[in-house]
Amino acid sequence: MSSIIPTDKKQLRACLLCSLIKKQDQFLRSGCDNCESLLDMRGRMDRVLDCTSQHFDGAIAVMQPSESWVAKWQRIDKFEKGIYAVQVQGRLPEDVEEDLLARGVKYRPRDGSAKD
Numbered sequence: 001m002s003s004i005i006p007t008d009k010k011q012l013r014a015c016l017l018c019s020l021i022k023k024q025d026q027f028l029r030s031g032c033d034n035c036e037s038l039l040d041m042r043g044r045m046d047r048v049l050d051c052t053s054q055h056f057d058g059a060i061a062v063m064q065p066s067e068s069w070v071a072k073w074q075r076i077d078k079f080e081k082g083i084y085a086v087q088v089q090g091r092l093p094e095d096v097e098e099d100l101l102a103r104g105v106k107y108r109p110r111d112g113s114a115k116d
Contacts, residue, residue, distance in 0.1 A: 010023070011054075012054065013048070014052060014054075014088040015027075015035055015051065015052050015088070016052060016053055016091065016092045016109075017032070017039060017051065018079055018084070018110075019085040019087075019088050019110045020033060020035075020079070021059060021082070021085055022083075027048045028042070028048050029042070029043075032051075033082060039096065051093075051096065053088050055088070056085035056086075056089060057085065057087045057089075058085060058086030060074060060076075060083070063081050064081070065077045065081060075108070085110065089111050090111070091109055
């Protein structure tokens with residue numbers, strides 16, 4: 001659990017793809033627990049800064065994602081347990097979005113602008 005839950009509120013960032021909240025150095029050290037295979041942040045500060053945002057609203061602690069109605073509502077019920085932002089400001093860089101599309105992953109911004 002220590003790799004998932006931030007130890008304090010300084011340098012918190014949220015993943016722009018899944019909205020997982022971790023400290024900047026946690027993203028650098030271990031990447032995103034949900035998106036590492038897609039975003040390749042581990043050990044790459046430039047990717048951490050490009051693929052996460054320090055501007056987010058709200059936080060949801062999710063311990064059993066598949067059983068949580070809040071996780072289903074936020075579309076994080078298939079992700080790992082952790083702390084997630086309700087909304088994340090910013091977008092992934094265009095080249096990352098294109099790479100996701102080429103892999104068959106539809107990028108849905110976490111800022112509330114996506115309409116279903």
